[in-house]
Amino acid sequence: MNLTILGCYAATPRTFTNPTAQILEIKNRLFLIDCGEGTQVQLRKNKIKFSKINHIFISHLHGDHFFGLIGLISTFMLLGRKTDLYIHGPKGIKEIIKLQLKLSNSWPTFNLHFNELEAKESVVVFEDDKVLVRTIPLKHRIYTNGYLFEEKTETRKLNIHAVQSYEIDKCYYQNIKNGKDITLDDGRVIDNAKLSLDPPLPMRYAFCSDTVYNEAIIPLIANVDVLYHESTFLESEEKLAGKTMHSTAKEAATIALKANVKQLILGHYSTRYDNIELFKEQAITIFPNVLLADDGKSFEF
Amino acid sequence: MNLTILGCYAATPRTFTNPTAQILEIKNRLFLIDCGEGTQVQLRKNKIKFSKINHIFISHLHGDHFFGLIGLISTFMLLGRKTDLYIHGPKGIKEIIKLQLKLSNSWPTFNLHFNELEAKESVVVFEDDKVLVRTIPLKHRIYTNGYLFEEKTETRKLNIHAVQSYEIDKCYYQNIKNGKDITLDDGRVIDNAKLSLDPPLPMRYAFCSDTVYNEAIIPLIANVDVLYHESTFLESEEKLAGKTMHSTAKEAATIALKANVKQLILGHYSTRYDNIELFKEQAITIFPNVLLADDGKSFEF
Numbered sequence: 001m002n003l004t005i006l007g008c009y010a011a012t013p014r015t016f017t018n019p020t021a022q023i024l025e026i027k028n029r030l031f032l033i034d035c036g037e038g039t040q041v042q043l044r045k046n047k048i049k050f051s052k053i054n055h056i057f058i059s060h061l062h063g064d065h066f067f068g069l070i071g072l073i074s075t076f077m078l079l080g081r082k083t084d085l086y087i088h089g090p091k092g093i094k095e096i097i098k099l100q101l102k103l104s105n106s107w108p109t110f111n112l113h114f115n116e117l118e119a120k121e122s123v124v125v126f127e128d129d130k131v132l133v134r135t136i137p138l139k140h141r142i143y144t145n146g147y148l149f150e151e152k153t154e155t156r157k158l159n160i161h162a163v164q165s166y167e168i169d170k171c172y173y174q175n176i177k178n179g180k181d182i183t184l185d186d187g188r189v190i191d192n193a194k195l196s197l198d199p200p201l202p203m204r205y206a207f208c209s210d211t212v213y214n215e216a217i218i219p220l221i222a223n224v225d226v227l228y229h230e231s232t233f234l235e236s237e238e239k240l241a242g243k244t245m246h247s248t249a250k251e252a253a254t255i256a257l258k259a260n261v262k263q264l265i266l267g268h269y270s271t272r273y274d275n276i277e278l279f280k281e282q283a284i285t286i287f288p289n290v291l292l293a294d295d296g297k298s299f300e301f
Numbered sequence: 302m303n304l305t306i307l308g309c310y311a312a313t314p315r316t317f318t319n320p321t322a323q324i325l326e327i328k329n330r331l332f333l334i335d336c337g338e339g340t341q342v343q344l345r346k347n348k349i350k351f352s353k354i355n356h357i358f359i360s361h362l363h364g365d366h367f368f369g370l371i372g373l374i375s376t377f378m379l380l381g382r383k384t385d386l387y388i389h390g391p392k393g394i395k396e397i398i399k400l401q402l403k404l405s406n407s408w409p410t411f412n413l414h415f416n417e418l419e420a421k422e423s424v425v426v427f428e429d430d431k432v433l434v435r436t437i438p439l440k441h442r443i444y445t446n447g448y449l450f451e452e453k454t455e456t457r458k459l460n461i462h463a464v465q466s467y468e469i470d471k472c473y474y475q476n477i478k479n480g481k482d483i484t485l486d487d488g489r490v491i492d493n494a495k496l497s498l499d500p501p502l503p504m505r506y507a508f509c510s511d512t513v514y515n516e517a518i519i520p521l522i523a524n525v526d527v528l529y530h531e532s533t534f535l536e537s538e539e540k541l542a543g544k545t546m547h548s549t550a551k552e553a554a555t556i557a558l559k560a561n562v563k564q565l566i567l568g569h570y571s572t573r574y575d576n577i578e579l580f581k582e583q584a585i586t587i588f589p590n591v592l593l594a595d596d597g598k599s600f601e602f
Binding site: 095 | 312313314315316338339341342345346362363364365368369371372375376379391393394396397400401404405406407442443
């Protein structure tokens with residue numbers, strides 16, 4: 001699982017910082033999460049192939065999370081894209097995109113699917129044989145969802161040496177991968193644990209931005225490998241965080257602690273701060289495993 | 302008159318090139334012409350004060366000319382702008398902006414005025430005591446206007462030495478500036494030309510992008526000081542230029558020649574070309590005074 005931060009600053013794009021957008025590579029699928037203004041340039045700078053993006057997940061309709069979407073769709077059109085594109089995001093996003101396509105008299109060369117969300121509870125928005133994505137309902141000034149990306153549990157791996165030593169026929173291999181014991185021709189029953197190995201543990205990534213401190217999300221994100229939680233403010237702006245329905249670094253760390261996540265990544269920093277190291281300093285007083293997102297930074301898990 | 306090119310490349314923003322946007326400073330007014338994605342970052346890079354922009358002129362609703370507008374308006378809001386903002390552009394632009402403001406539940410802290418255009422002939426879109434702006438109807442795939450920015454003719458300048466030598470009372474100064482002759486107390490009539498000097502010649506700037514080769518614009522832009530005319534393609538792509546309703550460098554130069562302009566600036570280059578010098582090489586075979594726009598370049602006239 002690889003996470004590339006294209007932008008992780010709040011509010012307005014600046015000369016050297018970008019609003020929210022990130023690329024999650026999971027099981028060879030490339031997902032774009034949020035798409036602030038300038039995301040397509042950030043994709044180019046980070047050498048990410050546009051054609052590999054088939055699903056875009058938008059958290060909410062504040063500009064710093066989606067103003068780059070219409071431009072990216074237009075660029076897909078200019079590049080002559082043929083593959084279907086799926087946009088998951090709050091109700092209204094379809095109207096915004098379609099209105100602009102209509103007024104520019106530009107029509108996609110590919111099928112553009114909108115999965116508009118309005119559910120207040122967690123819903124599955126994507127599922128294939130290897131990955132499942134569901135929403136994490138967040139509390140913000142407007143309707144907002146985080147997204148939980150889960151690898152599916154793989155079948156067990158064949159312990160090829162053991163299988164060969166028992167001279168088991170290949171036609172039983174799938175049964176072994178599915179966890180079944182095997183009865184040999186001589187009547188002996190071989191325990192599956194002797195014939196197979198545990199599959200790699202499925203990874204889970206939770207993206208939670210933007211949100212006020214909200215313990216209601218804890219059951220959904222409990223024990224995830226990586227939690228990206230917004231930390232717009234430092235402790236000194238705790239009241240402002242509550243008022244604007246954002247979180248402080250300490251609040252993000254508290255959620256990470258209570259949800260027992262393995263790794264916390266902080267981001268969505270207010271542009272008022274010059275030194276983002278302060279976010280980490282404050283968060284690690286509560287939760288130890290803290291990483292700081294920054295534009296252009298990649299994390300491998 | 303100062304022109305700063307924020308972006309002058311066609312189609313899609315790239316790592317080092319930007320879609321159309323430019324700042325015209327004329328008579329101490331700052332006008333933003335077009336607003337492709339990333340314009341607000343280009344404004345920052347070029348150290349242009351956001352608060353000095355009160356009028357934005359959008360040529361047409363293709364994304365590379367206006368996708369940065371909603372982000373700029375949002376940033377004005379975040380900066381707590383109080384001054385009225387005027388958007389001049391094709392009908393539909395109000396619906397696009399208002400829909401996004403509504404869905405983000407964000408409302409301007411200032412009065413946002415839309416001057417929606419649908420006239421097929423040239424109309425005045427802005428006028429104050431020093432500057433007049435009118436549309437230049439262009440021919441493109443969708444409804445498009447260029448804009449003609451004209452300084453108004455100033456009153457004549459007092460020839461202060463002459464005025465003092467005739468001992469003319471100050472109460473007549475305004476009449477002299479307005480071009481009137483003066484009758485002295487002894488009955489002599491002094492010709493205005495002896496008492497005043499010609500004011501500086503009013504400058505005119507014509508912005509023409511995007512457009513196919515179209516001689517119908519010539520009467521409107523005749524004799525302007527500076528013509529910015531799109532040249533999306535080189536001569537080798539002349540047919541493609543016609544088909545996509547763009548111009549070649551030579552076509553832009555032909556318009557400049559026939560309109561007898563003083564200076565031609567080329568821009569809106571297709572991103573297929575690595576060397577924009579070729580645009581100049583081809584244009585100067587037809588018209589001598591050719592400058593090449595480039596992102597971040599400023600021209601003083």
